[in-house]
Amino acid sequence: MLQVKDLVKTYPNGTKALKGVSFNVPKGAFLAVIGLSGSGKSTLLRCINRIHEPTSGSMIFEGRDITHVKEQQLREARTKIGMVFQHFNLVNRRNVLNNVLTGRLGRLENKFLGGIFQKWPEKWIEEAYQALRIVGIEDKALIRADGLSGGQKQRVAIARTLMQHPDLLLADEPVASLDPSTSYSVMNYLRDLNQKHNITVVCNLHFLSLVRDYSTHVIALKNGELVFEGKPTDITEKWFKDIYGSDAREVEIH
Ligand SMILES: Nc1ncnc2c1ncn2[C@@H]1O[C@H](COP(=O)(O)OP(=O)(O)OP(=O)(O)O)[C@@H](O)[C@H]1O
Structure with missing residues (x-):
């Protein structure tokens, strides 16, 4: 599905965020990307969809x-x-349905239709309601996005991405600003997308308990380098110390 080879990202200020990272994402995988804060996880996801331009290397999708x-x-x-994203990136003054519908704009040739005039084709509206049903939040369709809780906002963001019919979903710390039980609920929806809708997922995560519960594959970054690639069950105590440092202690999320 995705092959990343020798990916390097050096920011204009000279920070070397990725120093030659290579890995494969098999179709159907739920790949967790782990590593300390600043290790390059967000940069990696942003390079994959070219929000940031990689300095060198290649990505075959x-x-x-x-x-x-x-x-x-x-x-x-x-x-x-x-x-x-961690902070959902919804348009707060628009209602939930409109936020979800904008997920469709990337597939549209005339981007102005709907976006400005709000004339969304009826079948897209039905599809948006279906996407909201998938994340269990259909009843909030006509509420402004800023009237939702964090977990609800993330579910709207997931519904928005469903409107794209993606083959690959990049999730950049999607539960980092949520409480533990809401985190599990959002992770369950991501797992549904992966398993029931055949969407391959690459997800930056901080908590190893979530990595063990949800991912099928794991890579770890440390100072911009890939230091681990394997299954969640391969992360032994020794690997944990290698990835997070010898003073690190695992924090469980329940
Ligand atoms: N736009 C930018 N300009 C310059 N340096 C940046 C930029 N974005 C990130 N960096 C730097 O690149 C390195 C990797 O950052 P990145 O955000 O990818 O790490 P991360 O693992 O996602 O961290 P966190 O878990 O805290 O989100 C850090 O040293 C960071 O300061």
Whole structure:
């Protein structure tokens, strides 16, 4: 599904955030990306969908090199790659339904339709309600996004990405600003997308308990380098210390 090879990202201020990272994401995987704060996890996801331009290296997505493609081809690739963020990135003054519908704009040739005039095709509206049903929040469709809790906002963000019909979902610390029980609920929806809707997931996570419960594959970054690649069950005490440092203690989320 996705092959990342020798990916390097050096920011304009000279920070080397990724120093030659290579890994494969098999189709259908739920890949967790772990590592200390500042190890390069967000940079990695942002390079994959080209929010940030990689400095060098390559990314092959569904057989196509997306490292340097521009405009039309980049838009096409991006419609297949959904993204959810720690802070949800909803338009607060719009209602939930409209936020979900904007997920469809990436697939649209005339971007102005709907976005400005709010004339969404009836079948998209039905689809948006269906997406909201999948994340169990259909009853909030007509509420402004700023009237929702954090967990509800993240479910709307997941519904929005469903409107794209993505093959790959990048989730950048999707539960980092949620309480533990809401975190599990949002992770369950991500797992449903992965297992029932066949969407491959790459997800940055801080808590190893979530990694063990939800992921099928794990990579770990440390100072911009890949230091571990394996299954969640391969993360032994020794690996934990290697990845997080010898003073680190595991914090459970329940
Ligand atoms: N826009 C930027 N300009 C310059 N340096 C940046 C930028 N974004 C991130 N960095 C730096 O790149 C390195 C990796 O940051 P990144 O946000 O990818 O790490 P992370 O593992 O996602 O951290 P966290 O878990 O805290 O979100 C850090 O040293 C960070 O300060």
